[in-house]
Amino acid sequence: MDLKLLWGDIHVHSGFSRCFWLWNREGGDPDDLYDKLEKAGLDFAAIVDHEGHMKDEDWERLKEITNRHNKPGRFVTFLGYEWSTRVKGLTEDRNVYYLGDDGPLLRGSDGRSDRAGKLFGFFRREGIEAIVIPHPHPSTDFFTEWDHDPKYQPVVEICSDWGAWEYFGNPHFCKDADFLPGKFYQDLLKRGLHLGAIASSDRHSNLVGVHQGHLRCVYERKIPQRSNPLGVRRPRIRLEGGFFINPINPCFAAVYAEELTREAIFDAIRKRHTYAAAGAKIKLDFRVNDHMMGEVCRLESPPFRAEVFCSAEGERPISKLEVLRNNQVIHAVKGNARKVSLEFEDEGIDERETYYYARAFQDDGARAWSSPVWVICPSYPDLSLHLVSSKDLPERRLRERTERLLSGRTGIAVWRGEHKGRKMLSVFWGGETDRRCVGELRISGFHRYFVFQEGFQVAADLFTDDGTGVVQWNAGIGKGAKGLSLIGVPEEGETPEVAIVASAEGEPFEVAFLDGSLFDLPSVGASVRW
Template identity: 25%
Template sequence: MHKHLSPPPSSTPAPCRPGRFGGTPLLLGTLWALPLVGAPAPDQCHVYWGDVHGHTRLSDGKGTLDDYFTYARDVAKLDFVIVSDHDFGNGEPWWMPRENWTRTQAKADEYTTDGRFVALAGYEWTSQPKYWTEVGPDTPSERLFPGPPKHYNHKNVYFPAGVDHLLCAKDPAYMSPNLLAQAVAKLGGLIHNNHPDSTPEGEDQFAYDPAYSTVIANTELLPDTLQYQGKTHQVNGEQTVRGFLNRGGRTGFVAGTDSHEGKPAARTAVLAPELTRAAVFDALRHRRNYAVTNARILLDFRLNGHLLGEEFEIEGKPRLVAEVRGTDMLDEVALIRDGVILYSISPKARSTRLEYVDQSFEGTSYYYLRVIQADKDEHGNRSHAWSSPIWVKSAE
């Protein structure tokens, strides 16, 4: 039976229409159902899975572009993938030669088939202090720039259509996040912050004009602690990103394997009406995406009917609704407001629904949903999922 949602709010992102190309329907799309009364189409996004970060032998990874895209499509069964070799550093050649960038774009086009698989050509803008100043005798490298080191970290850059040359971290014209964002915006591209780092110096990675949050739309998310080869590592991934949000920053959440073995996997879900490059790009631009660490957890998180990633005004108190379908027992589903857990449940079931009216809302807040599942990867990390935040302000 056809169902549709409550009337869509008037907001920036394009409304989602039914997916022509498969994908998983949004959970609340059916659970918030109203009878279809003469409407031509249900307003419905589908979930498509991808990886937004990975390398080939064009920089410091293994395998060719063909290997990467073939693995993503046929082995990992992804709907979309971004390839992101380093533009500078991390091995010879120190600059990505122009022909490699041209080849990356041509291969992404070759592998893209609407409705089946979308490949996006990107690169990893690589700026790190070790290339800035004193390079030890064991680290032979060209240098970035003289002067005090900047900790801009790495950012992935990608474009919906071909661009002539990449905007390299080694080029003075694109050496800072502001300069890069300005240039990428002109070309219609997008950027996300990679593997944010919680060192005090790592704040440089978020030191860009807030106006560029429409270009630097997302940030890769990791848990605060990670088990790796029997040791616990305090990476403070979520905490670092929360710090940026708490300072008024705007960013959606993505995740990537950063595979150097040519093995991309499902880490980012986008909500899009269809599987085309333009639709995936549009979802990422509007932060209609969420991040997972391992399992393909389905989550649908809305505030007063608005989708994740949105920013808008409301009258009255926010009504938050989440529907989660895990692949194992859900240990925790937490609603986070302004960096602090506002409400959480421990469903101990594979799926759950959470509904919460925030009576203590004081006029402006951001909210996101975090899910932790019981299953563990080979190092002992439980599966996580994080929705992009929703920002809301009182209209009164």
């Protein structure tokens, strides 16, 4: 059956969410919002108010409105809500959608549903047809605890009114966010997660389904400029006079489905036959070896190559079309026409799992990102990081062991380890001082590596990773240990090595430990091998 390209916005808030009233003094009726979403020319939509803001009677009211507006073949609505929980003091948000007319309102404040893994387990036990879509937000820590289930969590929202989250430092990044490297869509793909791309507005106003310019906040709130020793620009934000939203809006969920029904759209999202669009309804077709976006292609025998096809048709001329392999652009064409396409053969596959995705740019800045196609070659070496869940992260007890070793002294501890054939290194520091830990890692001998923070404070602690082996940080020192962890795939024939330079703002640490034993780590640095 031919697939239909359908357009939706499945992340809209009504007056049932308290945050709606930050930007509005009237409106917010879900009935009215669904009417506007349909009149805006969308095929499907969902109002997903915060579960923590809704009373039980609000949820019942939202059910009735959502189901009344569902008109298969004309305009499809989904019952859902935004689920939030607190992890290490930071909020983590995911949107929950139900296939049917009914479903439970699971709350992040309830110990039975305060983690994503518990949501998945509940849906599985109860046989509930549900989809969970994580989304980034400027006041959250994207995927602090990554619990993943491909059945229930097939895609991730990579663009909204808040900004784009493709990679650290990408254009139209949320201006008041304090995200760190490792928290973006490319990072999740690099870790080995099979996640499709999707977008939606996260709109908090009565103006839905259309472009929205400057938002004016009705309450005074200020976000001061933070000191930034690592040079990542963060402008001063004054929400009193307005809010800097993503200029390329509205954002759309694009889905290739068999028909305009709840069942067909749900099935398409589960298959990752989706892509994200922002600023315009750009028609994007992306295929690798005749597999469409979101699919897995297995090559059991030679030739191990990828035949790539991509086509983009915009509302205005397409200025550029790019294809990425493992997060790196490998093919690009410039254009000046409404429709641009490319086709090429890639013989650069050299490992067991390779992923490709495309992105298209309109001449006015609007853009679209496809879901990837994964190419699996079982006879090639496995060079994946195998970081697909929080269980695959280095041992969390290392922070506690560091605190016991330091016993209040200002110091640093370096821990080596291995996990599924991957080398691991953790660097933790702590102590009783008002100084900051300043340091650098120079990483060599790895085919691929990933660095993430442990215990960093939002807006106060920073680190950068240039992607080529240089990691720098500037973070506070306190009684509670904090640090960075590295996991890497060694390059064949190379000796993995990490050179460490660290100090308490130029002063040497009182003590330093390597794998629990005292060792000499002068401020000029030391090298660690496995």
